[in-house]
Amino acid sequence: MPQQPALLAVTQRIVERSRPTRTSYLQRMRAAAGSKVSRGQLGCTNLAHALAAMPDAAKLRLKELERPNLAIVSAYNDMLSAHQPLGDYPALIKAAALEAGATAQFAGGVPAMCDGVTQGQPGMELSLFSRDVIAMATAVALSHQMFDAALYLGVCDKIVPGLLMGALSFGHLPALFVPAGPMATGIANDEKARTRQLYAQGKVGREALLESECRSYHGPGTCTFYGTANSNQMLMEIMGLHLPGSAFVTPGTPLRDALTRAAALQAAQITARGPAYTPVAEVVSEKTVVNGIVGLLATGGSTNHTLHLVAIARAAGIVIDWDDFSELSAVVPLLARVYPNGQADVNHFHAAGGMGLVIGQLLRAGLLHEDVATVAGPSLARYTQEPCLDQDRLAWRAGVLRSLDRDVVRTVDEPFSADGGLKLLRGNLGRAVIKVSAVKPQHRVVEAPALVFHDQDELLAAYGRGELARDFIAVLRFQGPQANGMPELHKLTPALSVLQDQGHKVALVTDGRMSGASGKVPAAIHVTPEALAGGPLARVRDGDLLRLDAHAGELRVLAPSDWEQRPAAGADLQAHQQGYGRELFAGARALVGPAEQGASIFHEGLAA
Known part of the structure; x- marks a missing residue:
């Protein structure tokens, strides 16, 4: 199919905008690629340290300076259900690497926190910054110059973006992401x-x-709703960084183990010493990033990726913004309804056709770039296939061409809606994003008086006192990255949902995040500039008439007319700056860039 003009136009604009930074990035990465295995650059003393603890068979191969050595970088811990299965992966990967004539070493671990555990707690104020910590920890793991490719074991919210940002700082190395898969379906x-x-x-x-x-x-594996963790897995698939069809295969199954072993075999094949050298710097291109945005829109994915995809792209020298998301959203149809955008979970989505069907449909509609490098070969068409076991051997077969459940996933001929699940809002309150795929059309325009809060617990206390049984737009400010690390505010969802169900017109406007589980209440989030940086939210007062219009892409104060002349409100943020490790992140709060630049502490260096 011919490609959609909007897809080509947005891609070309990104190419032109990114030309200086992308060119500089690729020059650095290509200069880092050597003609030998990476450890060939080390002196004998350096190398002896790196192989001292290895088994004899692996030690002999490492001494040869000919065979590839694979890094394992893992976010394993056994508190996170999504990461608990990763504990068994290094042994599988090392055995498969030896089978392929290579070696593998556990290069390092990265921190992995759970937003589900920290939701509404002080630890949530470390969550977003943990992404950049993970990127730095990944760079530390790879810093020994021992590795010719890396396998990245991670699943959840900030972890996959952080791993990929770190991988891109070693962009001359191939990178293959190895998921754990979702837990079995619960209630x-x-x-x-x-x-x-x-x-x-x-x-x-x-x-x-x-x-x-x-x-x-209730068990090992990723939470089964379509939040940021599973949006990560969708992205790694549609961006060609997984083996095809591997995103949503459940843990503890023969197929999952076979895919993990196959990832190691494929990583050995795509090193500089292998037959199909595929460095991650070439995989994550402008076209790949656009494919990621399209996948996010077509599946109603997490709003957090309006931050994470921006930060990932900048790590590869590619500059994107929310206008790119918005223009693509106008032409990308919504093909999936997975909770919170519907009642099904990701297991149901996978069984109904899953990523193979979605990618095939988007390719058919000319809404993806097929001619991109992937870890499985030089075409995204391979990702329309699904893995299977054929007499205990891993194989791939053609994916389904039609949905097996039209309530969960559909074709481009009959989408759930003609446009994507994310919208850009603009107006005199700044720029923001809203996820509308779960918001009913009658709730997408709210015009009501403002009620201003500086803490989510203040809002919940007002709800508990019965003060919110009316039409209002909650303005929750001083929640941006500079103020307190930009926590998710999903704790507010049940209360606001009750008020909406009672017939009140309600909405949320915030410079914080709402999480990948953003639901049926309209929420203008990531408002930029944030209140602490002098953004217009700091001048809003109780009773100001606000309008949130997701159809028109509008977010503004309607009255009073003199609101812009008011002094900006201040906030006492002392309680958010110390305790529970928050004092260690004072530097991050000082360095962090705005939300539309990825809310990253690297925003200056990565764009240079």
């Missing part, structure tokens, strides 16, 4: 949401809530 998502709302209303107690949550999050 129905609508039942879980209903219990949360009943708890918010005081109709059930903590015991009932905990029982409901434990029946939802």
Whole structure:
């Protein structure tokens, strides 16, 4: 199919905008690539340190200075259900590497925190910054110059973006991402949401809530709703950094183990010493980044990727902004409804056709670039296939061409909506993003008085006192990256959902995040510039008439007319600067860039 003109136009604009930084990045990465294995650059004393603890068979190969050595960089810990399965992967990878005539070493671990555990807690204020810490930890793991390719084991919210940013700083090395897969399906998502709302209303107690949550999050693997963790897996697939079809295969299964072993075999094949050298610097191109945006829009993915994709792209010398997301959203149809955008979970999505069907449909519609480098070869068409076991041997077969459940995933001929799930909002309050794929059309325009809060607990306390039973737009400010690390505010969802269900017009406007589980209440998030940096949110007062219009892409103050002349409000942020490790991140709060530049502490260096 001919490619959509908007896809070509946005891609070309990104190429032109990025030319200086992308050219500089590629020159550095190509200069770093040597003709020998990486450890050939080390002196004998250096090399002896690196192989001292290796088994004899691996030690002999490492001494030869001919065979590739693979790095394993892992976010394993056994508290996170999504990462617990990764504990078994290094042994599988090392055995497969030896089988391929290579070696593999566990190069390093990176921190991995769970936003589900820290939601609404002080630790959430470290969450976004953990992405950049992970990028730096990845660079440390690779700094020994021992490796010819790397396998990255990670799943959740900030972890995959951080791993990829770190991998791109060693862009001359091939990078292959190895997922763990989702846990088995638990209770129905609508039942879980209903219990949360009943708890918010005081109709059930903590015991009932905990029982409901434990029946939802109940075993090893990724949480099964389509939040940031599973959006990460979608991105790694559509950006060609996974083996085809591997994103949503459940852990602890023969197919999952076979894919993990195959990842090691493929990594050995795409090193500079192999037959198909594929460095990650060449995989993550302007076209690949555009494909990632398209995938996010077509599946109703996490709003967090309006930050993470920007930061990932900048790590590869590519400059994107929210206008690119917005223009693509106008032409990319919504092909999936997975909770919170529907009732199905990712297991249901995978069974109904999953990523192979979505990628095939988008290619058919001319909405993806097929001619991109991937870890599986020089074409995205390979990612329309799905893995299977043929007499215990891993194989790939053609994916389905039609949806097996039209309530979950559809073709381009009959999408859930003609446009994507993310919108850009502009106006005299700044720039923001909104996820509308789960918001019913009748709730996408809200015009109501502002109620201003500086803390999410203030808003919940007002709800508990019965003060919010009316039409209003909650302005929750001083939640940006400079103020307190830009925490997710998903804790507000049950209360705001109850008010909306009671017939009130409600919306949220914030310079914070709302999480990959953004739901049915309209939320203008990531407002830029943030209040602490002098953004217009700092001048809004209770009672100001605001308008959030997701159809027109509008976010503004309507009255009073003199609001812009007011002095900016201040906030006492002392309680957010110390305790629970937050004092260690004072430098990050001082260095961090704005949300539209990825909310990264690297925003200057990566764009240079």
